[in-house]
Amino acid sequence: xxxxxxxxxxSLFFTEMWERFSYYGMRALLILYMTRQMLYGDxxxxxIYAAYTALVYATPFIGGIIAxxxxxxxxAIFLGGTLMAIGMFAMTVENQVFFFSGMAFIIIGNGFFxxxxxxxxxxxxxPGDNRRDGGFTIFYMGINLGAFFSPLTCGLIGELYGWxxxxxxxxxxxxxxxxxxxxxxxxxxxxxGTPPNPELLRRNIFAGISRETLIxxxxxxxxxxxxxxxxxxxxxxxxxxxxxxxxxxxxxxxSLRMTKIERxxxxxxxxxxxxxxxxxxxxxxxxxxxxxxxxxNVNREIFGITIPTSTFQSVNPLFIILLAPIFSTLWxxxxxxxxxxxxxxxFSLGLIILGLGFGAFVLGASMAxxxxxxxxxxxxxxxxxxxxxELCISPVGLSMVTRLAPAKLVSMIxxxxxxxxxxxxxxxxxxxxxxxxxxxxxxxxxxxxVAGFEGxxxxxxxxxxxxxxxxxxxxxxELKLEVSNAVTNIEFSHDTIFRMHRxxxxxxxxxxxLRSDFLDPTGDLVTIDMMGDSEFGSFxxxxxxxxxxxxxxxxxxxxxxxxxxxxxxxFETEKPDRVTFAEMIVTVGGPEKHTPVAINSTMxxxxxxxxxxxxxVSTINVLENFYLPDGGDLQLEMVETAKSGYSDFGNxxxxxxxxxxxxxxxxxxxxxxxxxxxxxxxxxxxxxxLLNKWQHSDKE
Numbered sequence: 099x100x101x102x103x104x105x106x107x108x109s110l111f112f113t114e115m116w117e118r119f120s121y122y123g124m125r126a127l128l129i130l131y132m133t134r135q136m137l138y139g140d141x142x143x144x145x146i147y148a149a150y151t152a153l154v155y156a157t158p159f160i161g162g163i164i165a166x167x168x169x170x171x172x173x174a175i176f177l178g179g180t181l182m183a184i185g186m187f188a189m190t191v192e193n194q195v196f197f198f199s200g201m202a203f204i205i206i207g208n209g210f211f212x213x214x215x216x217x218x219x220x221x222x223x224x225p226g227d228n229r230r231d232g233g234f235t236i237f238y239m240g241i242n243l244g245a246f247f248s249p250l251t252c253g254l255i256g257e258l259y260g261w262x263x264x265x266x267x268x269x270x271x272x273x274x275x276x277x278x279x280x281x282x283x284x285x286x287x288x289x290x291g292t293p294p295n296p297e298l299l300r301r302n303i304f305a306g307i308s309r310e311t312l313i314x315x316x317x318x319x320x321x322x323x324x325x326x327x328x329x330x331x332x333x334x335x336x337x338x339x340x341x342x343x344x345x346x347x348x349x350x351x352x353s354l355r356m357t358k359i360e361r362x363x364x365x366x367x368x369x370x371x372x373x374x375x376x377x378x379x380x381x382x383x384x385x386x387x388x389x390x391x392x393x394x395n396v397n398r399e400i401f402g403i404t405i406p407t408s409t410f411q412s413v414n415p416l417f418i419i420l421l422a423p424i425f426s427t428l429w430x431x432x433x434x435x436x437x438x439x440x441x442x443x444x445f446s447l448g449l450i451i452l453g454l455g456f457g458a459f460v461l462g463a464s465m466a467x468x469x470x471x472x473x474x475x476x477x478x479x480x481x482x483x484x485x486x487x488e489l490c491i492s493p494v495g496l497s498m499v500t501r502l503a504p505a506k507l508v509s510m511i512x513x514x515x516x517x518x519x520x521x522x523x524x525x526x527x528x529x530x531x532x533x534x535x536x537x538x539x540x541x542x543x544x545x546x547x548v549a550g551f552e553g554x555x556x557x558x559x560x561x562x563x564x565x566x567x568x569x570x571x572x573x574x575x576e577l578k579l580e581v582s583n584a585v586t587n588i589e590f591s592h593d594t595i596f597r598m599h600r601x602x603x604x605x606x607x608x609x610x611x612l613r614s615d616f617l618d619p620t621g622d623l624v625t626i627d628m629m630g631d632s633e634f635g636s637f638x639x640x641x642x643x644x645x646x647x648x649x650x651x652x653x654x655x656x657x658x659x660x661x662x663x664x665x666x667x668x669f670e671t672e673k674p675d676r677v678t679f680a681e682m683i684v685t686v687g688g689p690e691k692h693t694p695v696a697i698n699s700t701m702x703x704x705x706x707x708x709x710x711x712x713x714x715v716s717t718i719n720v721l722e723n724f725y726l727p728d729g730g731d732l733q734l735e736m737v738e739t740a741k742s743g744y745s746d747f748g749n750x751x752x753x754x755x756x757x758x759x760x761x762x763x764x765x766x767x768x769x770x771x772x773x774x775x776x777x778x779x780x781x782x783x784x785x786x787x788l789l790n791k792w793q794h795s796d797k798e
Contacts, residue, residue: 103233104222106290109282111240114215116275117179118244123252123268124186124204125385126411131261135192135546135744144386148527149331150201151382152338153324155520157209159345162217162513164210166506168299169313171214171221171291172283174509178211179276181317186269190262200265202324206317213512214291220500220508221290228433231497235426238493242418244271249411260549294506334524342521345514346371356504362792363502367511369789370445370495371518376778377449377491378522379529380456380771381484384414386530387767388480391459394760397471405474413478417485425489441498441793442786446779448490453775455483456768463765470757502793533767541734542750545703545711547581547743552707555579557745558738561596561694572596572694574737575701581743583707591702596732601690604651610644610682612666625671634662634686648686659688694732 128150132143165174185203188196219237223230248268256264293299299310307315327333346368353364392398393407432438439447462476495515503511547555556579561572575596602608612626626642635648644664651660662684669677705711739745 103229103236104285106222106282106285106287107219107233107236109278109285110215110219110222111237113175113275113279113282114237115240115244116271116278117182117211117215118241119248119252120182120186120244120268120272120275121204121208121248122245122415123248123271124189124265126249126253126408127256127261127264130408131256135261136194136197138748144527144530145331146328148523149328149334150205151385152334152520152523153205153327154208155212155516155523156338156341157205158213158516159209159510159513161209161211162213162509162511162516164313165214165217166509167294168309169210170293170299171218171509172286173293173310174210174214175218175279175291176276177314177317178207178209178214179272179279181207182211183207183269183272183276186265186272189265190269192262198325198328199321201328202321205324206320209513210317213509213516216496217500217509217512218286218291220497222287225501228438229430230501231429231438231494232426234493234497235422235429235489238489238496239419239422239426242415242422246412246415246419249408253408253411338524339521342517345517349511349514360504364504364511366442366789366793367499367502367515369785370442370498370782371515373445373449373778373782374491374495374515375518375522375525376775377445377452377487378519379525380452380775381488382523382526383530383771384411384481384484386526387533387764388459390533391760391764391768392477395463395466395470395472395757395764396474396477397467398474400474410477410481413481414485414488417482418489421485421489422493440786440790441494442782442789444490444494446783446786448487448494449775449779449782451483451487451490453772453779455480455487456772456775458483459768460765460772463761463768466757466761468758470759470761472761498793529767529771533763541747543577543711543734543745544748544750545577545579545705545740545743545745547579547705547707547740550707551742552582553580553742555581555740555742556738557736557740559734559736560696561732561734563692563694563732565692570693573696573699575696576699578700578702579740579743580702580704581707582704585704585706588706588711589704596694596696601685601692602646602648604648604656604687607645607647608684610646612642612644612668625669625674627667627669629665629667632662632664634660635684637664644682646682646684648684651687656687660686662686 129143129147132138132146136143138146161174161178165171169177181203185200185205185207188200188203190196216234216237219234220230223233248271252264252267252271255267300308302308303312349364349368353361353368356364389407389411392410398405398407429438458476458480459472462472462480465476466472496512499512499515500508543559545557556576558574558576560574563570626639628637628639628644632646634651635646637644637646639645644666646664648662664682664684665679666682667677667679703711734747736745736747
């Protein structure tokens with residue numbers, strides 16, 4: 099057969115490269131676009147993102163069936179690419195309707211594109227061709243070539259010059275892929291990807307509408323339904339697992355009606371699909387928990403320059419590009435010597451190496467400095483190991499499906515394979531929640547200037563408190579915003595902007611818990627220390643609870659009211675220089691003081707251009723429960739929004755939750771992933787002889 103790969107492989111390589119450039123370019127902007135432009139809270143943004151990625155991998159099952167039975171691979175791929183391009187261009191319109199509709203187009207388009215282009219690659223090789231795994235590894239390198247360049251182009255352009263430019267460039271990439279696919283159609287072979295029954299495809303169903311036209315109409319009808327599902331992403335929690343379980347149950351039932359060879363091969367695919375769920379659920383932490391780990395706990399400085407967190411999304415595809423040719427050559431060389439590991443053993447190696455990658459993160463965490471920062475080398479080592487594991491599973495899995503699936507069901511089973519990855523995306527979101535710092539979030543001020551804006555902007559806000567069915571407002575506070583490329587860090591002129599008094603009668607006592615959960619996730623990382631004395635009362639501490647008793651006052655003082663200020667500090671036990679100073683203000687006697695007070699009328703803020711402010715309220719004004727009368731809530735509202743940017747309130751990280759705290763959370767979760775991945779890899783290794791027998795069985 100020779101060692102050269104078919105020309106069609108390289109045509110499909112470039113088509114997939116441009117499609118992945120488009121997809122990953124859009125994905126690089128998605129979370130930033132939702133949290134900055136759409137101003138969604140982190141929880142909502144992650145929910146929409148998880149629903150989107152899960153559906154992206156779920157729809158190939160349906161697209162695979164339609165291509166297998168009716169449309170053919172070529173038409174399905176071109177239809178999918180066209181829908182994806184429409185979706186990218188729709189997202190250039192900064193509007194919620196276009197946003198969700200655009201993502202729906204991309205999801206449906208991916209369903210037609212993703213399984214069928216992989217199936218066409220498989221059709222380039224005859225049964226028994228030992229170049230198949232190497233060919234899929236080369237094809238996989240094309241995927242990652244697009245994934246490598248897209249964050250460095252679409253991502254940067256979108257952030258620096260405008261979201262619509264980034265999404266537009268991703269759309270142009272998809273159009274380039276479609277043009278390449280159309281021009282190189284003669285390289286695929288005469289029958290590779292053609293409709294299984296062209297006459298059936300052209301036959302009219304009703305009202306003169308052919309089966310092919312009906313498919314096209316149906317895809318557009320599905321767009322608003324998918325958009326609605328994305329908007330109400332919680333619906334997937336019960337729907338997706340049940341749907342995936344039903345699909346694999348159907349595959350098992352179908353396999354019982356097949357020949358022994360086909361049945362056993364289907365079983366191999368199902369078993370390895372189950373274990374691939376574990377791999378991808380862990381691997382996909384790269385887009386969630388590992389990204390936040392990089393942001394919070396990795397020292398990203400080189401020669402005084404801080405590397406942006408998003409840049410590290412290119413590390414994995416870069417390693418794929420570097421290592422894929424080596425793996426492709428390695429599999430072919432080992433096959434010549436009859437020493438190539440079989441597919442189940444490759445899966446086992448992938449899981450074990452994935453676990454070692456998490457082990458690198460845990461090792462780095464154990465060697466973190468006093469600031470809770472991990473050396474960048476451990477992050478890169480972990481990514482390299484994850485990439486090595488990926489090369490043992492992802493292209494090999496694609497190759498396995500095209501080799502073992504019955505010829506008439508290749509795309510459907512390829513779709514089921516991607517459906518298992520959809521389940522992994524769903525579970526990956528659940529795993530990421532174990533590292534979540536959501537409980538350390540609080541109300542904060544969000545602002546981002548429009549792309550390219552430099553100059554002065556402003557917004558106004560005020561605090562209010564609802565007391566006995568009456569709303570009491572503070573005077574408005576004006577934030578004057580200087581947006582400039584010359585500014586490197588967000589700078590606030592001062593911190594305290596609002597204050598609330600707790601009112602007590604002379605001789606009355608109060609108890610206030612000074613430790614807030616979001617200041618100390620484990621309960622033993624911070625120390626609370628009272629400072630100074632009380633002027634109009636006495637106090638004592640019992641653990642973290644302050645007991646304060648107001649003095650009995652003279653009639654004149656009681657009538658006028660006095661203010662007692664209790665000062666304390668909260669500092670990290672192991673690093674006392676990381677400290678937050680706070681005050682508890684108590685009004686004794688006089689009328690109850692429930693109205694919030696604006697300490698300053700203005701606050702000056704210097705903002706780097708194209709950078710979002712996410713400023714914790716408690717950092718600005720140290721508002722904790724114990725400042726508020728009667729256990730009520732002090733709230734904020736926007737009186738006047740910014741003119742040249744986007745401003746709102748939302749959940750942001752309390753800045754006191756620093757790297758020395760989050761390192762404990764991440765290292766613990768990564769340790770469990772390390773152990774589970776190793777154990778799962780060993781299990782696959784133990785059952786590999788049986789799986790190998792099933793996939794090579796030649797007896798009825």
